[in-house]
Amino acid sequence: MTVLLLAGIVFTLILITKQRDIASVGIVRNITHKLKSRSLSTNYWQAGITLFVANAALFTLAIVILFFLPYGAIAGLLMCIPLSLFTWMLFSKGWRGSWKDKVRMAFIGSTFFLFFLGWIFWYYATLEPAYPGDDLFMVWIGVIIASIFTIGAMSVSMFVILRK
Template identity: 70%
Template sequence: MTIILLAGIVFTIILLTKQREFASAGIVTNISDKLQRSSLSKNYLFAGAALFAANAALFAIAFVILFFIPYGSTFGLLLCIPLSLITWLVFSEIWSGSLKDKIKMAGIGNSFFLFFIGWIMWYYTTLEPAYPGDDLFMAWIGAVIAVIGSLGAMSVSTFVLLKNSS
């Protein structure tokens, strides 16, 4: 499992360093060209709401893969990381407004991760032991890993969205 996690991190770093080449790939270009004429390219509220919905959908896909497909963590890691990066690249490429509005769009869209972190904290603080003497240490470790993962996804998303802004 550790090897798969490290492979996912290395794969993410490779995709981030090759972001410009990846953005000119066929699928990103086709989607970007179709969405360029929509209101997502200039209105930060619509683009931020669409990015919020995309982040929620990506999280839902990862959740379903992780918990409902056997060996889903391996498959989910190999599928969801590139899918997330492609989605964020598309939103970065279609934007034609100002940098200030692009930062607002990224803030609105990535607030999904902040809501998720808030839910994790609420869930952990209201968690009660299943029986007297039950140790909640493993639940705490899970909460810490979920917060670190969410902060990582939020920072990578922000980096991808704002990297090549002018």
């Protein structure tokens, strides 16, 4: 599991450092050109809600893959993380509005991670032992790990979209 975590971190760092190279690929230029002609490139509410929905859809896809495929965690990492970064990069490159509106769009799109973090803490706060004497220490470790991953995902997505 540690190897999988390290591979995911290294893969994410490679994607972030090669962001400018990926942005110059033909398909990315075509998509951002089409995006610039829509109101998504100037209206931060529409773009932020679209990013929110994209994050929710990719998270749902990762959960479905995790539960229905053998070694689903590996497939989910290898598919959903690059798709998420790709989506955020498209909106970053296609944005034509002001910098302040871009920050608002990024915050609206990242609220999915904040809602998920809130759900994690609510789940832990309302959790009751299954039987008397049940130790909830492992649940607490899971909450800490999920919190770290959620804050990391939000930070990476904000970095990708707000990078000049």
